[in-house]
Amino acid sequence: MRIRPAGRTAKAKSASGKNRRRSARRNRSDRSPYTARPSLQKVNIDIIAAFLRRFPLKFSTARLTLLEIADKVLEKKVQMPRPAKLKAHMVFEMLTRSGGRARAGVTGACSEWRGAFKGGYPVVTTVNSQRGHRLNVDARKYILENPARGRRRNFRTIPQNLCGNVKCVNPRHIRMVPINPDSHQGENHPRSKFTDKDVVRMVKEYNAGSTAREIAKKYDIQLTYVEQIMRKEKRTEATEGLKIRGRFGFR
Ligand SMILES: [Zn+2]
Incomplete structure (x- = not known):
């Protein structure tokens, strides 16, 4: 660690005699440089912000997650751990630049992505929390799913820019649109038996008190399939935004 917060060594020196026990206890949680100097976080x-503004492509968002990028910059510049205050959405913002001309149909300026692009789309890397798989995600979808404020969301739809600026990742300029209707998914699958409307009807009956078994019998489908729909594992484009009764309340 090259940079040390001032005053820390002085504090350690004064730890003697009756104060020793207390300072020993303090030192255990004191390993972070931010405990001694909280302002160091900012x-x-x-x-990090200054570095990424100058070298937005030094650490690729197609390979590293936003927080890993922050770690790399800190390692390179100050050899310190990541401040707890730093959140992924802040790194995201550091990798954008307000710009572009004013565009019709949208409010505010575009936030142009300065990180990596793949196939013409801005990308970030995420790590699956359960399996640890690394995954490239469209940065526009990422920021809508992980907003700076508010709840995490999970879209089964694809992002589209209202402003027509392909670099733009301003959440207010993006809307999620249904998966390409020409794709053979969900109700468009050639062997699909039920339309999205049918699926919604099943969910409503289920919420009203029908059991999965009753619904399976009524519609002549596998019990497992009904359960999967109700757990939002199948036909999710039909049930997006719909509340479904579950063992642990509505999901
Ligand atoms: Zn825009």
């Missing part, structure tokens, strides 16, 4: 966040 200093280091600013360092």
Whole structure:
């Protein structure tokens, strides 16, 4: 660690005699440089922001997650751990630049992505929390699913820019549109037996108290398939935004 918060060594020196026990306890949780100097968090966040503004492509968002990029910059510049205050959406914002001309149909300026692009689309890397798989995600979808404020969401739809600026990742300029209707998914699958409307009707009956078994019998389908629909594992484009009764409340 090259940079040390001032005052820390002085504090350690004065730890003697009756204060020793207390300072020993303090030192255990004191390993983070931010405990001694909380204001250092902001200093280091600013360092990351300044670095990414100058070298947005130094660490590719197609290979590293946003927080991994922050770690890399900190390692390179100050050899310190990541401040707790730094959130992924802040790194996301550091990788954008307000710009582009004013465009019809949208409010505010575009936020142009300066990170990696893949196939013409802005990408970020995420890690699946259960399996640890690394995954490239459309940055526009990512920011709508992981907003700076509010709840995490999960879209089964694809992002489209209202402003027509392909670099833009401003959440207010993006809307999620249904999966390409020409794709053979969900109700468009050639062997699909039920339309999305049918699926919604099943969900409503289920919410009203019908059991999965009753619905399976009524519609002549596998019990498992009904259960999967109700757990939002199948036909999710039909049930997006719909509340479904579950063992642990509505999902
Ligand atoms: Zn835009």
